[in-house]
Amino acid sequence: MEGAWTRIMHSVQLTSSGRMHLQQGEVECQLVDAVDLDCEGGAGWTLKTGLLTLTTHRLLWLDEKGKKAWAVPLGAVGQLYAVKKSIKSMFAAPRMRFQAWTQRDGKLATHGQRVTELVLTLVFRGQSGVPDGFVQRFAEVLQAKAWQQKRLEESPSGGHKGAGSSLETSVHKRPTVSTLNPAMAGVSGILRKEQEQWEETDKNLHDAFQDLNGLMSKAKEMVILAEKMRVRLLTGQASTVEEEGVGTNQEMQDWMLSVGITSPVTKESAGALYHQQLSRQLADFVREPLKRSGGMLAMVDAYCLFNRARGTELISPEDLLQACTIWQTLDVPVRLRKFDSGVMVIQSKSQSDDEVFLRLTMLVSNGEAEKLGISAAEAARALGMAPALAREQLLAAEGQGLLCRDDGVDGLRFFSNFFKDINASTIFQES
């Protein structure tokens, strides 16, 4: 029984804060808590009460403890069966069934190959019905076939790179005319071809921005076009010496820093799980900025960076604060720290106080400092941190019993606390 699904389902990696790793371009659409995944037929098995995530590429199931995750690639999903309404269903937990296919090795098919059929059932526990719009959304992502687009994109990319020098704006891939066209020959031919490309790009731009639907259907092409323009302008400006457009260049590079989270957790997708998921996503996100800023990041900075990465899906300062507060209850490698002054920072657990304490104790047991002690300003210089922070650390170390203070005419100075080294049982033996 145990593990029957491991032969069928695809396993999913988890991030350090317990969110599932998404594939390139994959976007979360909806999260539902407490869902069973049930397999009917010969090797019947059930995955009990987990967190179900519907993305544009897969159906993900994360177990209750957040340790193991499994995926059903949407490419394997066949038909969705209508939710049956009957007397019986009023008493049982709401459920939804769908058809799935496995490939030859017994795993769920990622694409194409369809060998054996399975029927999987989602059982929504603790819900009075299949959550709003879940079925509809499921059908939508199945229809959008986002996972296929990705594969299509991958395949031609190999041959693409070599020819990247000419800006191919041809969005509908024109069959290349291999026969020699006299109008295309010579310098004027090159110029004419150039001209045509421009006109086409113009037309495409115009078409795409007619209305929202137009842009939606052309989104992929437009993203590629934007990327090409960017690369072209950036490299072009590097080679052609100085131009008035240096400002734009600078600007664009600035903006590159803020490309970020493809699949932001939103209230709409996560519902009641919003804050918890947001918290995990934030924990994953701040790792990089934390590294860059030396293990400590002011809340306001984090707020800005996180929101920037989320694009238009802004979160409010209150939501951010709540997400940080939940960290205490989750197993994540970061924590929120409040200073007495009211300033709050995000700190990585790995770059912990212990390390700082160790350095402080080393500091007070060396040379002059052993007799004179150290002040906050001296500690700040030695540790390379701001004096205010150094003082906080000294006080914290004192709280741990590592240091002790002398609040005298020289100001507040800290000394090594040697009382902790005295062992009560052997103290009299030596003397």
Place this chain on the structure above:
Amino acid sequence: MRRRPGISGLQTAAAARDQYRSLGENVAKIRTDLMKEQLATFRNQLEEFARKHKNDIKKSPAFRAQFHSMCAKCGVDPLASNKGFWAELLGIGDFYYELGVQIVDICLATRPHNGGLLDLEELRGLLAKRRRASREPITEDDCLRAVSKLKSLGGGFEVFTVGRRKLVRSVPTELNRDHNLILELAQVHGYVTVQEVENELTWKAGRALDALENLMREGLAMVDDGHPDGKRRYWFPCVGSAATGTEAAESVLSSPN
């Protein structure tokens, strides 16, 4: 009849080469210009869409991701809510939150140059550049309101007044490395003046004063107004060696008041 190579033959070849090159340069230039033009259209359209269809964009997660990546690649700020009537009146809506994010963004970007202190006027200039899309100007009051929305994230981000200028501080004292630089500087004499700090570290006006005042509040610096040249000196008893310490004491004692 083919002409034998000679001076004039070389010259024609050179001339032809020159012509080709100048043609090539021209084409390249036209190409870049055209591209810039198209990029500009692209940007304008994106900005307009970001403003008009904000809610529709939010509704479709997959499209939202694509839209964002378009914006990021073209250098368009997707945050472009108009202030609107209700925002103006009650301070609700996304406008001030978006503005807040943009303000912090600018502070972060300019931090390497100014150490986290930015003139409010300068900030407004940079904001205007970034928000080309919305034509309504950002007033000082808007900035203040946006900053006040960030209050719940703890202190450290604030607008304060120095003389007649308003400055935005984006680095909390706990993370401010400026203080270390000043302490370093103070080691030489045991004291520094605002002028000295500004000259030595080439800081803009205001930054030094703010840092020194902060150090004083922290209890690290002592103020000495009694020097004959009339310039306020900030003494740092904590960093000076014993010798400068006594010197400092003497100078304090011998000062006229």
